[in-house]
Amino acid sequence: MNDQSQSQHIPVLLNEVLDALQVEAHSDGAFIDGTVGAGGHAAAILNAAPRSRLLGFDLDPRSLQIARDQLAPFGDRVTLIHATHSEMGSIAPARGFDPVDGILLDVGVSSMHFDQADRGFAFKVEGPLDMRFDPGGNAPTAADLVNTLEADELADILYNYGEERDSRRIARAIIAARPLYSTTQLAQVIEKAHRGPREKIHPATRSFQALRIAVNDELGAIERTLPQAIRLLRSGGRLAVISFHSLEDRIVKNLFRDEATDCHCPPEQLICTCGHVASVALITRKPITATEAEIAANPRSRSAKLRVVEKL
Numbered sequence: 618m619n620d621q622s623q624s625q626h627i628p629v630l631l632n633e634v635l636d637a638l639q640v641e642a643h644s645d646g647a648f649i650d651g652t653v654g655a656g657g658h659a660a661a662i663l664n665a666a667p668r669s670r671l672l673g674f675d676l677d678p679r680s681l682q683i684a685r686d687q688l689a690p691f692g693d694r695v696t697l698i699h700a701t702h703s704e705m706g707s708i709a710p711a712r713g714f715d716p717v718d719g720i721l722l723d724v725g726v727s728s729m730h731f732d733q734a735d736r737g738f739a740f741k742v743e744g745p746l747d748m749r750f751d752p753g754g755n756a757p758t759a760a761d762l763v764n765t766l767e768a769d770e771l772a773d774i775l776y777n778y779g780e781e782r783d784s785r786r787i788a789r790a791i792i793a794a795r796p797l798y799s800t801t802q803l804a805q806v807i808e809k810a811h812r813g814p815r816e817k818i819h820p821a822t823r824s825f826q827a828l829r830i831a832v833n834d835e836l837g838a839i840e841r842t843l844p845q846a847i848r849l850l851r852s853g854g855r856l857a858v859i860s861f862h863s864l865e866d867r868i869v870k871n872l873f874r875d876e877a878t879d880c881h882c883p884p885e886q887l888i889c890t891c892g893h894v895a896s897v898a899l900i901t902r903k904p905i906t907a908t909e910a911e912i913a914a915n916p917r918s919r920s921a922k923l924r925v926v927e928k929l
Contacts, residue, residue, distance in 0.1 A: 626729050628657030629918040630859060633905050637857045637925040638719035640665040646718035648672070649709060649849065651702030651842060654680050654727050656687035662721075663691045672714045673697045674705060676750040676833075680729060699751075703838045706845030716851035723859040724839055726829060728917050738829060740804035740821045746797065748825075748832045759828045763803060764796050778836070778864065779827030786810050787824060800825075826862070836864060843872050847896055850928035855900065857925045866904065866922050873899060873926050897926035 628634075635641070638648070640661075645668035650659045653673030663671055671694065675681045681699055688695045696712055702722060709715050730738045730750075737747035737759060746760035763771065768788045775784035790810035797803050804821040811820035830836060839858075846856050860866040875881065877899045880889040904922035912919045 626655045626657065626727070627915045627917075628654075628661065629723070629915060629921045630905065630907060630911070630923050631658065631661055633923055634658055634721060634857055634859070635661060635665055637900065637905070637923065638662070638721065638855050640669075640719065643718040644668050646670075647714050647716075649705060649714055649717055649720040649846070650674070651705060651720065651722040651846070652724060652727075653684045653697060654723065655729060656684035658721055658723065659684065659688055659695070660691075662719075663688070663694060669718075670694050670714070671696070672705075672709055672712055672717075674700050674702045674708075676701050676754070677727075677730070678751065678753065679733070680727065683729075701838055703841040703845070705842065706848065709849055715849055716854065717849050718851060718854045720846045720850065720854075720856045721859075722839075722842065722846070722857070724865050725835065725861045734800075737800050738825070740800050740819065740825050742800065744800045746800060746803060748829045750833050756832060756834075759803075759832050760798055762828060762831060763791050764798075768792055774831045775824050775827045777827070778830040779823035779825075780864075781823040781827060783811055786812065830864070836868060839865060839868050840872070843869070844876075847876060847926070847928060852928055854928045855925055856897070856928075857923060859921050859923050861917075861920045861922075866924070869924050870904075873897065873924055877926065895929060897928055900925040900927055 644666045646666055648662050648669060648671045650671060650673045653659050653675045659671050659673055663669060673684060678699060681697055684697055698708055730736055734742045734744040737744045748759040749756050772784040772788035775781040775787055787807050787810045790806050794806045807821040807824050858869045860869055876897045877895050879895045881891045881893045882889050901924050904924050907918035907921055
């Protein structure tokens with residue numbers, strides 16, 4: 618990561634996150650940043666709560682090193698872990714973060730990843746078809762998926778994770794062009810297979826998003842993390858989640874709604890038999906979005922949605 622990429626990384630909805638987590642009210646509190654990235658949100662939390670501690674997770678070793686440099690002035694108030702946020706349920710208690718006052722998840726891909734051609738996230742520059750958040754991990758790469766999956770499996774990934782209408786046509790074109798090992802190779806195949814009028818976004822956008830989500834099991838990680846995060850919160854503690862596309866936001870919205878509801882029995886059932894008791898209260902019934910000023914300064918924030926719950 619070069620200095621330019623680091624300096625250009627702007628944490629989205631920063632003030633809104635600090636307000637949502639009530640950071641200033643917990644000056645000596647404990648916080649978890651499940652997706653610490655370059656450390657922007659984490660630094661703001663530690664500054665706003667001057668005696669607080671923070672536990673940060675990130676799968677990307679490059680991002681984690683940037684966060685270490687960024688957060689070094691805070692000394693032992695910060696603990697950074699090379700792990701997925703879906704492991705916080707076991708790691709946080711072992712590190713003395715149980716219960717905590719606030720948890721932040723800024724899910725999805727970081728803008729920094731697109732600046733690194735060798736990571737394979739960007740289709741406009743030549744790079745290997747990798748797309749793993751943790752390049753040293755054991756997860757299959759995007760090249761593994763496009764070169765080994767059957768047509769139906771590949772089409773399902775493109776449709777379910779990228780909402781790509783031409784998923785089956787594109788899947789057949791990918792299989793016909795195998796083997797594919799570079800981002801530009803794959804983008805060219807997708808562009809030729811795409812039909813219909815030209816859209817504002819590049820024809821490969823949805824397919825690359827879908828492959829990235831599949832490689833990193835992003836939606837599954839969110840589903841596993843949210844219940845763990847709620848369990849780690851102390852009474853009155855808050856969980857804030859920033860998502861960037863509808864698939865992520867739908868998972869967050871539905872789980873928050875379910876956890877804020879006492880009974881999950883069918884409406885026609887007169888007596889509750891499920892025994893479910895609400896564990897959180899909804900702080901945001903509608904997501905918080907970026908202001909026009911923030912969007913002008915940081916276009917990536919345009920699609921950001923922040924949802925917040927409070928532990929009962």
